[in-house]
Amino acid sequence: MSFFIHLECSQCGKNYSPREIHNLCTCGSSLLAIYDLAGAARSLSREALAGRPPNLWRYRELLPVFNEENIITLGEGFTPLMKAEELGSSLGFRRLYIKDESLNPTASFKARGLAVAVSKAKELGIEKGTLPSAGNAAGALAAYAARAGIKTFVAMPADTPEVFSFECRAYGAEVKLVEGLISDAGRLCREKIEQGWFDFSTLKEPYRAEGKKTMGYELAEQMGWELPEVIIYPTGGGTGIIGMWKAFAEMEELGWVGKRKPRMVAVQSEGCAPIVKAFQSHEEVSEVWKEACTLALGIRVPHAFADRLILKALYESQGTAVAVSEEEIVRSFYEISQKEGILPAPEGAATWAGLKRLREMKLVDPDERVVLFNTGSGLKYVEVMRNF
Ligand SMILES: Cc1ncc(COP(=O)(O)O)c(C=O)c1O
Known part of the structure; x- marks a missing residue:
């Protein structure tokens, strides 16, 4: 069923078994899943996908779960790719799209990564796991783990909207709120990891990126196997950018798309822009952002563990990579809502603010196909957005 062959270190290339529990390479870098793509290309065609159920497991040959019985699904993936006519024409774009990830289970794209990570954890016999979160990842882990019978502990900053801790507790997770940022929440999870809990943190676990890569497969399929020119993505830990970039390379090897790939654009807030700063100074890695502050909580990540892969x-x-102001995020939140009928997460709103900046900077042409990622639902951010 799956053409997954091994894990490979993204830095030193060392290989690891796909049937054992692994987090990082011994060199400390992220592990990525490698597939027998030649074998997959022989047994799976683009046409064969068409009749499959509309969820991310339609790409199961290119996902890491070996035994179908281990798949834990709530119907994640295959979210709509909406043409944003009104929003687009306000800036002269004829082909602007919003990939609306708010329609996933638990109302964000985090469902993708955690559906795959929890399914693989079940396959590997993991019984308890933990992660630090800005809210959405915790909700997704708690939901899938509930369904899989895996015990969870999640830690979030104390200013995370209450809906997230409420949701996690309802799914049966143990929740701790921490004064500070996601990095401080991470320190609390470390204590659990030292006691034998599995670490589900972004890119310290190899399979969340596999779930997120399906956004790339879907974009290609939904656009008739032609990739857009530009993808704009709100970047915190960066799993989506890394996952989609991996998906595009895999699809090229499968012969499903051509050589031309989209230009990937990371959007961050001016209040927390470590990747933008590193990109602008042509660095390979980023520095920790001091006093990170933005209402787009999912991108309030002072240091992405896999910054090297994002860059x-x-x-x-x-x-x-482009940084936008808090005012621009708020304005964009209402513009998307009022022009398109989509209530975005503030992180999703940041992508539209990012496109406006790129247009000003003449880094994107209105004739190009541009996809904005609305990574979550505005409904979970009432506590944050009602102040503006
Ligand atoms: C709604 C939302 N958008 C974007 C992000 C950032 O995602 P990534 O870690 O893939 O960069 C998060 C992470 O918490 C999020 O919750």
Whole structure:
């Protein structure tokens, strides 16, 4: 069923078994899943996908779960790719799209990564796990783990909207709120990891990126196997950018798409822009952002563990990174809501603010196909957005 062959270190290339529990390479870097793509290409065609159920497991040959019985699904993936006519024409764009990830189970794209990570954890016999979160990842882990019978402990900053801790507790997770940022929440999870809990943190676990890569497969399928020119993504830990960039390379090897790839654009807030700063100074890695502060809580990440891989995807794709102000995020939140009928997460709103900046900077042409990622639902951010 799956063409997954092994895990490979993204830095030193060392290989690891796909049937054992692993987090990082011994060199400390993220592990990525490698597939027998030649084998997959022989047994799976683009046409064969068409009749499959509309969820991310339609790409199961290219996902890491070996035994179908271990799949824990709530129907995640295959979210709509909406043409944003009104929003687009306000800036002269004819082909602007919003990939609306708010329609996933638990109302964010985090469902993708955690559906795959929890399914693989079940396959590997993991019984308890933990992660630090800005809210959405915790809700998704708690939901899938509830369904899998896996015990969870999640830690979040104390200013995270209450809906997230309420949701996690309802799913049966143990929740701790921490004064400070996601990095401080991470320190609390470390204590659990030292006691034998599995670490589900972004890119310290190899399979969340696999779930997120399906956003790339879906974009290609939904656009008739032609990738857009530009993808704009709100970047915190960067799993989506890394996952999609991996998906595009896999699809090229499968013969499903051509050589041309989208330019990947990371959007961050001016209040927390470590990747933008590193990109602008052509660095390979980023520095920790001091006093991170933004209402787009999912991108309030002072340091992305896999910063090197995020930056690599931006450089290789000839993309860019752009920081937007809090005012621009708020304005964009209402513009998307009022012009498109989609209530975005503030992180999703930041992508539209990012496109406006790129247009001003003449880094994108209105004739190009542009996809904005609305990564979550505004409904979970009432506590934050009602102040503006
Ligand atoms: C709604 C939302 N958008 C974007 C992000 C950032 O995602 P990534 O870690 O893939 O960069 C998060 C992370 O918490 C989020 O909750």
